[in-house]
Amino acid sequence: MEIQKVGVIGAGQMGNGIAHVLALAGYEVVLNDVSQQALDGAQSLIHKNLARQASKGKISEAEAEAALARITLSMKLADVGATDLVIEAATERETVKQAIFEDLLPHLRPHTILTSNTSSISITRLASRTDRPERFMGFHFMNPVPVMQLVELIRGIATDEPTFSACQEVVARLGKTSASAEDFPAFIVNRILMPMINEAVYTLYEGVGSVKSIDESMKLGANHPMGPLELADFIGLDTCLAIMNVLHDGLADTKYRPCPLLTKYVEAGWLGRKTERGFYDYR
Ligand code: CAA
Numbered sequence: 162m163e164i165q166k167v168g169v170i171g172a173g174q175m176g177n178g179i180a181h182v183l184a185l186a187g188y189e190v191v192l193n194d195v196s197q198q199a200l201d202g203a204q205s206l207i208h209k210n211l212a213r214q215a216s217k218g219k220i221s222e223a224e225a226e227a228a229l230a231r232i233t234l235s236m237k238l239a240d241v242g243a244t245d246l247v248i249e250a251a252t253e254r255e256t257v258k259q260a261i262f263e264d265l266l267p268h269l270r271p272h273t274i275l276t277s278n279t280s281s282i283s284i285t286r287l288a289s290r291t292d293r294p295e296r297f298m299g300f301h302f303m304n305p306v307p308v309m310q311l312v313e314l315i316r317g318i319a320t321d322e323p324t325f326s327a328c329q330e331v332v333a334r335l336g337k338t339s340a341s342a343e344d345f346p347a348f349i350v351n352r353i354l355m356p357m358i359n360e361a362v363y364t365l366y367e368g369v370g371s372v373k374s375i376d377e378s379m380k381l382g383a384n385h386p387m388g389p390l391e392l393a394d395f396i397g398l399d400t401c402l403a404i405m406n407v408l409h410d411g412l413a414d415t416k417y418r419p420c421p422l423l424t425k426y427v428e429a430g431w432l433g434r435k436t437e438r439g440f441y442d443y444r
Pocket of ligand 1: 172193210212213214279280302303304305306307308309350351354386387392400
């Protein structure tokens, strides 16, 4: 099964990065969103990030231009259906994702592989609501997509081998490394990363350290590229909370209890960089 054309649903933080790397690797990409403004914003961000890579000599100007030309923007799900692989990268809410798949199904070609970039939601459950659970799986990129080397590939209970190997091949063509994960809450990266971030928020909540001392401790004491609170702001505090809730509900263990301070920030609308306020103030 050769993948040539890929549909990406959602032009936000993850979706634009996914479209960027796919186009750079030579895939034709249909980038879809319900908002034209989001699509235009994604296109100019991809342009800016490709130009940054070209100015650093990582890619040529011609490669950057060709990549941009391979991305078609569309608000119609029918355009996404006419592809070989769909990567859904919409908001991390199960109802939103399920509604998208439901609307997409009538437009899909029989052979199209359906995937979700979900960072924590059950692949088996998402797949069960489609007409192709055997051709459904998790395709989880890390943020920022053009920089991070890993893609988690998650098999649902029904995912077949040709589907898994087709996705593995795509990851290899992107020049990235795939890690295979079983379908349990938050898979591998977020199962380990989010409790650490949550613990950093507890460390702040209990007054053990300040935002600055917590982040500096982990950067200089554990060689992390970003402190955990800075990273939480980067990922989005709403996403961090949603993942902690998936772990807490799915594994029924109090060790995954979201820190009340994290909940409070989300309730305040302080979601990190995207709202210009989180543990840091970006205004
Ligand atoms: N597109 C293209 N290139 C980009 C980019 C983007 N969006 N963002 C950064 N870069 C490039 C820069 O151009 C730079 O390239 P060079 O090395 O060639 O100079 C390189 O990345 C480093 O960027 P900066 O110099 O601007 O900044 P930095 O050195 O502080 O690194 C960082 C930034 C790569 C984000 C680094 O801080 C980092 O690795 N942070 C941790 C990120 C992380 O943990 N991500 C995973 C989050 S968890 C997740 O995603 C899973 C989930 O489901 C929530």
